Amino acid sequence: xxxxxxxxxxxxxxxxxxxxxxxxxxxxxxxxxxxxxxxxxxxxxxxxxxxxxxxxxxxxxxxxxxxxxxxxxxxxxxxxxxxxxxxxxxxxxxxxxxxxxxxxxxxxxxxxxx
Amino acid sequence: xxxxxxxxxxxxxxxxxxxxxxxxxxxxxxxxxxxxxxxxxxxxxxxxxxxxxxxxxxxxxxxxxxxxxxxxxxxxxxxxxxxxxxxxxxxxxxxxxxxxxxxxxxxxxxxxxxx
Numbered sequence: 001x002x003x004x005x006x007x008x009x010x011x012x013x014x015x016x017x018x019x020x021x022x023x024x025x026x027x028x029x030x031x032x033x034x035x036x037x038x039x040x041x042x043x044x045x046x047x048x049x050x051x052x053x054x055x056x057x058x059x060x061x062x063x064x065x066x067x068x069x070x071x072x073x074x075x076x077x078x079x080x081x082x083x084x085x086x087x088x089x090x091x092x093x094x095x096x097x098x099x100x101x102x103x104x105x106x107x108x109x110x111x112x113x114x
Numbered sequence: 115x116x117x118x119x120x121x122x123x124x125x126x127x128x129x130x131x132x133x134x135x136x137x138x139x140x141x142x143x144x145x146x147x148x149x150x151x152x153x154x155x156x157x158x159x160x161x162x163x164x165x166x167x168x169x170x171x172x173x174x175x176x177x178x179x180x181x182x183x184x185x186x187x188x189x190x191x192x193x194x195x196x197x198x199x200x201x202x203x204x205x206x207x208x209x210x211x212x213x214x215x216x217x218x219x220x221x222x223x224x225x226x227x228x229x
Binding site: 034036042043044045046049090101102103104105106107 | 147149155156157158159162170173205207217218219220221222223
C-alpha cells in the first residue's frame with residue numbers, strides 16, 4: 001500500500017518570495033510521485049511527475065520537486081511566487097503494475113500575499 | 115486534441131433519487147478512473163477500468179455505487195438512492211496503458227449536490 005502526507009494544510013507567502021510545499025510518502029516499492037494543482041473552479045492539472053529517472057524534476061510554471069529516498073520526501077518548490085500560483089496543491093503517489101490508481105494527499109492551499 | 119469531458123457539469127438531486135454521471139476519455143486511452151472529491155478534501159479513488167480486464171472496484175464506498183464502461187470509450191458512474199453524504203465533485207481521468215510511466219489526465223468533474 002502507498003500513501004502521502006502533506007505536512008501543511010495552508011501555506012501563505014508573499015509575492016516574489018520562495019514557495020515550499022512539503023510532502024512525505026510511504027510506499028513498499030519505488031514510487032511514482034506527482035504534484036497536481038487545482039485552481040478555483042478549474043480541473044486538476046499535472047505540475048510535474050517523478051518516475052525513477054532524475055531525482056530533481058522540473059515542472060510547469062517554474063515549479064520543481066526533488067525526490068529524496070532517504071527522507072521519503074517529495075517537496076515542491078518555486079524560487080519566486082506569483083499571484084497566479086494561488087491554488088490547491090496535491091501530492092500524489094501512484095500504484096504499481098495492475099492498478100495504477102492515484103492516492104492523493106489532503107492538499108495544501110497556497111495563498112500569495114501581494 | 116480534446117481532453118477528458120464529463121457531463122453534466124452540475125447536478126442537483128433529491129435524496130433517494132438515482133443519478134448517472136458520464137465520462138468521455140481521451141481517444142486511445144484504455145485506462146479510465148473515477149475519483150470523488152468531497153468539499154475541502156483530497157481525491158478518493160472509486161473505480162478503475164483497464165482495457166478488457168475486470169475493473170478494480172475496491173474504492174466504491176457502497177453497493178449503491180456502480181460503474182460501466184463501453185469498450186474503451188465512454189463510462190458511466192451510477193449512484194442509486196442518493197444520500198446527502200454523496201454530495202461531492204466526481205472526477206474522471208484517463209491514461210494510456212503504459213503503467214507507471216503514464217500520466218492521468220483529469221476531466222473538469224461533475225459537481226453533485228444531494229438535497
